Amino acid sequence: xxxxxxxxxxxxxxxxxxxxxxxxxxxxxxxxxxxxxxxxxxxxxxxxxxxxxxxxxxxxxxxxxxxxxxxxxxxxxxxxxxxxxxxxxxxxxxxxxxxxxxxxxxxxxxxxxxxxxxxxxxxxxxxxxxxxxxxxxxxxxxxxxxxxxxxxxxxxxxxxxxxxxxxxxxxxxxxxxxxxxxxxxxxxxxxxxxxxxxxxxxxxxxxxxxxxxxxxxxxxxxxxxxxxxxxxxxxxxxxxxxxxxxxxxxxxxxxxxxxx
Amino acid sequence: xxxxxxxxxxxxxxxxxxxxxxxxxxxxxxxxxxxxxxxxxxxxxxxxxxxxxxxxxxxxxxxxxxxxxxxxxxxxxxxxxxxxxxxxxxxxxxxxxxxxxxxxxxxxxxxxxxxxxxxxxxxxxxxxxxxxxxxxxxxxxxxxxxxxxxxxxxxxxxxxxxxxxxxxxxxxxxxxxxxxxxxxxxxxxxxxxxxxxxxxxxxxxxxxxxxxxxxxxxxxxxxxxxxxx
Numbered sequence: 001x002x003x004x005x006x007x008x009x010x011x012x013x014x015x016x017x018x019x020x021x022x023x024x025x026x027x028x029x030x031x032x033x034x035x036x037x038x039x040x041x042x043x044x045x046x047x048x049x050x051x052x053x054x055x056x057x058x059x060x061x062x063x064x065x066x067x068x069x070x071x072x073x074x075x076x077x078x079x080x081x082x083x084x085x086x087x088x089x090x091x092x093x094x095x096x097x098x099x100x101x102x103x104x105x106x107x108x109x110x111x112x113x114x115x116x117x118x119x120x121x122x123x124x125x126x127x128x129x130x131x132x133x134x135x136x137x138x139x140x141x142x143x144x145x146x147x148x149x150x151x152x153x154x155x156x157x158x159x160x161x162x163x164x165x166x167x168x169x170x171x172x173x174x175x176x177x178x179x180x181x182x183x184x185x186x187x188x189x190x191x192x193x194x195x196x197x198x199x200x201x202x203x204x205x206x207x208x209x210x211x212x213x214x215x216x217x218x219x220x221x222x223x224x225x226x227x228x229x230x231x232x233x234x235x236x237x238x239x240x241x242x243x244x245x246x247x248x249x250x251x252x253x254x255x256x257x258x259x260x
Numbered sequence: 261x262x263x264x265x266x267x268x269x270x271x272x273x274x275x276x277x278x279x280x281x282x283x284x285x286x287x288x289x290x291x292x293x294x295x296x297x298x299x300x301x302x303x304x305x306x307x308x309x310x311x312x313x314x315x316x317x318x319x320x321x322x323x324x325x326x327x328x329x330x331x332x333x334x335x336x337x338x339x340x341x342x343x344x345x346x347x348x349x350x351x352x353x354x355x356x357x358x359x360x361x362x363x364x365x366x367x368x369x370x371x372x373x374x375x376x377x378x379x380x381x382x383x384x385x386x387x388x389x390x391x392x393x394x395x396x397x398x399x400x401x402x403x404x405x406x407x408x409x410x411x412x413x414x415x416x417x418x419x420x421x422x423x424x425x426x427x428x429x430x431x432x433x434x435x436x437x438x439x440x441x442x443x444x445x446x447x448x449x450x451x452x453x454x455x456x457x458x459x460x461x462x463x464x465x466x467x468x469x470x471x472x473x474x475x476x477x478x479x480x481x482x483x484x485x486x487x488x489x
Contacts, residue, residue: 068390086310088398095396105387108487109410119395122405153488164391171395 016044025074052227098168106152138166158189269458288430292365300373325371337364338436361433380415420478
C-alpha cells in the first residue's frame, strides 16, 4: 500500500506546457450567469479536480472544453489552438479531447466492442481489425474484456463507465474530461472506476475531473479547483485545499461534505 | 341470408378478379411505402438538423402535406401534374396513373413517416448524441450511426400505424383512375345491387386480412427491437 502511495503521489509526476487554457470565459443560461470570468490553465500531464456545490458551474465548465456547451465570451485554447466553432474542425478537435459522462452514454444499440471501435473506424479511418485489436487491449486495461460482445444494458454501471473510459481512450486523446464519472454509480462500484482513473493519471494522462471524490483528488490530483456561483473561488494542491481552505465558501462547502 | 343470396354473391364474385384488384392496393402500398420511408427519413433529418433553413423547409413540408386531404393530392398529381402540366411517368394510361398515384400517396405519407421517426428520435436520450459528438463524429455520422438506428427501433409502432393508414388510403388511388379494390367494389355494387352487403363485406374482410397481420407484426417487432437502456 505504501508502495502504491509513492507511485501515485502526484508531486513525483512532472507537468509540461499549458495544454488547455481558458481565459475570461463567460456563459449565461438565460438569466443565470453560469460561468463568470473563468480563467484556468491545465498543463500537459496534469490532473485537475474541479469541485464545488451543485449548480456551481463545474459541469458546464467541463462541457465547454469540447464545446458541448458554447461560451458567450472569452477564449478556450487547446494546445495553442482556439476551439473551432463548428464543422469538421470542431469534430477533429473533439476527437482529441476524450469525454466521460456521468450517465455513461454508451451507444445503447451497439455491443461493448463496437462502442470502442466506432470512433477509431469512423473518425480516424482505422481498419476493422486494427480497431478491434486496439479496443480489445483497452477493454483488457479497464478490466471488462470478457464483456466485449454484450450490450451496454447488460453491464453494471461500473462496467459501463469503464467501457466509456475505454471508448474515449480509443481516440488517443490529448486530454480527458470526466464529468462526475462516479455520481451515478452504486457505492460498491465507485472504486473500480476510480482505480482505472488513478492508473490513467499515473500514466501521465492530462485529466480534468469534476468529482466529489476527495479520495481520488488526494491520490491523483495535482491541483483542486473549487467553484461556486459560476466562479473559480480557490485553487490549491489537494492537501492544502482539504486541510486548510482559504476561502469561507470552500470551508463552508467542505464542512458540509466532510461531516460524515 | 338464405342460400340463394350466397349463390348470387358467388356468381357476382366469379365475374370479377377481386384478388387482382387487391394486389394493386398491395403494390401501391409497397412502392409508396418505400418512397415515403426514404423521403420521410430525409425530412426527419432536416427537422433535427442544426441548419435553420433545412428545419424550416422540413416543417413547412410536413405542415402543408399533412393538412391537405389525400384525395386532393392524388387528384393534383393525376389531373394537375399529368392532365394540365403533361407530366408523365409511364408509357400507357394505367401505368402512368398508377405511378402518379404512388407518388401522391408517397409524398402525403412521407409527412407522417417524418413525424413517426421524429417521435423515435425523441426516445433516444440526449447523451447518445453528445457521446457521439464527443468522439469526433459530425452531424451526419452521428445521425446515421447512433441516432437513426435507435430512432427507427423506437419508431416501429408509429411507423406501423402509418403503414396501416397507407394500406387503407391506397383506395384513394381510385380518384386517380387506378383500378384497385375500392373502385372494383363500386363497379360491382353498381352492376349487382341485389348483393351490395355481401360485396361490401367481402372487400371489408379483404382489408382486415391484409391489415391485421401488419399490426401484429409491428407490435411484435417493436417489442423485439426495443433498445434496452
